[in-house]
Amino acid sequence: DTEVTQTPKHLVMGMTNKKSLKCEQHMGHRAMYWYKQKAKKPPELMFVYSYEKLSINESVPSRFSPECPNSSLLNLHLHALQPEDSALYLCASSTWTGGGEKLFFGSGTQLSVL
């Protein structure tokens, strides 16, 4: 199994809603990531979990709350988002190549905030 599975694929939410994005991998990778990507822009790193502990938080607003329940699962809890948060949210896991981290991305969640 070489997949990173993300749900849902599409999400529309109002600014007062609470929702969660889910990500799962069964490749035994010990690092998992959340990236945000806007149209015609590169992915921007939000959070990194390494061995189920948060290792990087790229100064993301508190309306985004990550959670890593175990080594295979990663969640991103959303609350009181703004329209400018509309983007493609990508989950990834990684394995060490000997020279760097190879990232494997899920198919993403296209989020629209109304």
Next chain:
Amino acid sequence: QKEVEQNSGPLSVPEGAIASLNCTYSDRGSQSFFWYRQYSGKSPELIMFIYSNGDKEDGRFTAQLNKASQYVSLLIRDSQPSDSATYLCAVYSGGYQKVTFGIGTKLQVIP
């Protein structure tokens, strides 16, 4: 601030030609370099990685690295319309699992 620079394109090549995609990076301590392909509306997919100076070939793809010039490139031989996508250059500079992406070059292969 670690930067990865790419020309956003579009780069148009005829079918069967060689497509050459280029990337420069600012951090001399960068250790490894990756090329991801991203089709419109899809997620990035790793196609090549390299961390030693020189060339690395995989099928129709060749990655080239010149650390002295801080330059990495991707050559696609016998380009096909299915190669039309955005190609993201990504650089790992050590530290804690942090990869920096360039803006990506949009490649169009014309039949």
